[in-house]
Amino acid sequence: MAKVTLKEIARRAGVTANTVSRALNNRGGISKETQRRILKIAHEMNYIPDRIASSLRSMKSNLIGVMVPNVSTANWADILRGVEDCAYENGFQILLSNSQEERAREKAILEQFRSLRVQGLILMPSFESQELIRTIAGLPTPCVLINRRYMGYEIPFVMPDNVHGIRQAVAHLVNRGHERIGFVNGHPGSMTSQIRYNAFTESMRESGIDLAGCPAIMCKGSCASATEAARKLLEEHPQVTALMCFSDLIAFGAYKAIQEGGRKIPGDIAVVGFDDVDLATIVSPPLTTVHIPRYDMGKTAMRMLLKAMAGEKIEPLGQFMETRLVVRESA
Amino acid sequence: MAKVTLKEIARRAGVTANTVSRALNNRGGISKETQRRILKIAHEMNYIPDRIASSLRSMKSNLIGVMVPNVSTANWADILRGVEDCAYENGFQILLSNSQEERAREKAILEQFRSLRVQGLILMPSFESQELIRTIAGLPTPCVLINRRYMGYEIPFVMPDNVHGIRQAVAHLVNRGHERIGFVNGHPGSMTSQIRYNAFTESMRESGIDLAGCPAIMCKGSCASATEAARKLLEEHPQVTALMCFSDLIAFGAYKAIQEGGRKIPGDIAVVGFDDVDLATIVSPPLTTVHIPRYDMGKTAMRMLLKAMAGEKIEPLGQFMETRLVVRESA
DNA sequence: TTGAAAGCGATACCAC
């Protein structure tokens, strides 16, 4: 069974390929009657348009390149779904690539995207690299960043409102009477770590809490490293009654450090996380945490991209997605 | 800055586009000297090949269509990474689409893939639909299924060795002296539920255990529904000393049902899961479960697909990925 | 409203 092309249909319909194209794309300049006839024939022949050919001529690929650092990280999957749903609704298809957080691979991926003439990009670059930033900023293709922000460049971005999220969490702890709150931070290299930690100290100050009694510690971001960090923090600062954690994963790590000593959550130490991953409801006790609307973040990013692709100016440049404190039992 | 094309490079190099193409693709039939000169010029001009044009002429898109039911499900993300890594290594790019488990969307996605001339497909179709199966089986494009198997069709597939996995789990429980083991199954509609349940009864019989004392119950697959199911099972069958669960998620649901009554895991009731998701190490007590090599599954699927795309016959048709019992503290 | 012709950017194929 040979491939059905416009020409084939044209021959059968007794018109030219041109006319068939007009009919199929509902582009007007054609009589209703002819169009109906052509559509019928096309359907009968089980025609599937060749988007490669179409792209070549029209310069529109209807492809969106999405680069994520590591598909497995729970967070990305939800965001991805938001992106994909929105893309699908608007007739775009997703090209997904996993950078593995490797510089060389990120570069190669961007080239491949370009090579396939993607019309837009959604990127979650891993670390900040001036070279990569310049490359991205110089791209002729519209682009939206997720969870990242390049100061000094006009690249639209979407991220959770980290500051507000932390503020909500701290307010909750303070309301419950905590005054000695430890902060278990994530990876030192991450910009988000800095943002959240700054928001933490800021919120504490606003609440009139003495930061002297509120130690902070960093870890590598993994659950195990968090256990170790929390253990150390609690040993060195026994006065602490609550832990604010950079992420849910880190909170889970802290759980272990707390519970191994027979201490109770939240009785002895209260814990608050950040992200609201699925497991937050599953652990024991269920984790009080700051919810990030991941799916909506993805959708929002794609919507911004569509706007940018339509040539509209993105105003404001950054979308800070609203967070929500989900109070469960750990604090 | 206009687009750099072969022709441009050719003009500058004083050769034809044809020759440039040969040089860039290292296709031979060209002198080392000319090739070097052309490559240099191409690089200077910052040439990026147009894969759309190349695809059109060569009939090779270097695109692989991947359809998943729901990108958010933790499992898929790992598999996806395996697929993507392998694809990347072999010069292929992933088109990702999320079917949302909707029939119509699955059909639309397959058409879009075809329209983009994907050279291969990796599908994780949601439910069994005879129509979809026939469509897939009739596709001119090589295809590999993940976690699904269509009896009576010659479609290669990859899935965990469910039977062996369950057998390992049951053997472990029996070794620890359990004789009254309950089975908390997943969604009734899922083929995997049947497979695992059959494997369960089979293993029990082999171990010489009386199935009469070993009740089974189904749930909707969610954590909450599992809590309810486990609660019911334990109430109606107080003799049970261990629960074999269809998945880790279901095991977590069972945890709640067990612990809410003040019962201890594994002291009062032992629990074994299936999947080995990240949280298995995080919950308390850490979950003993059957590990599925998800990343490898993805890689294997892609490798099979590459073979199929190369025209090789896939023998055997199905790859059953080796499972491994990970003994932690819940059983 | 329709047709004819050109061309998107690359590769295949055949000459030389």
Next chain:
DNA sequence: GTGGTATCGCTTTCAA
């Protein structure tokens, strides 16, 4: 080893 030309399947453009 290199060049010329046709062509992939479609859309654009202009003419009728």
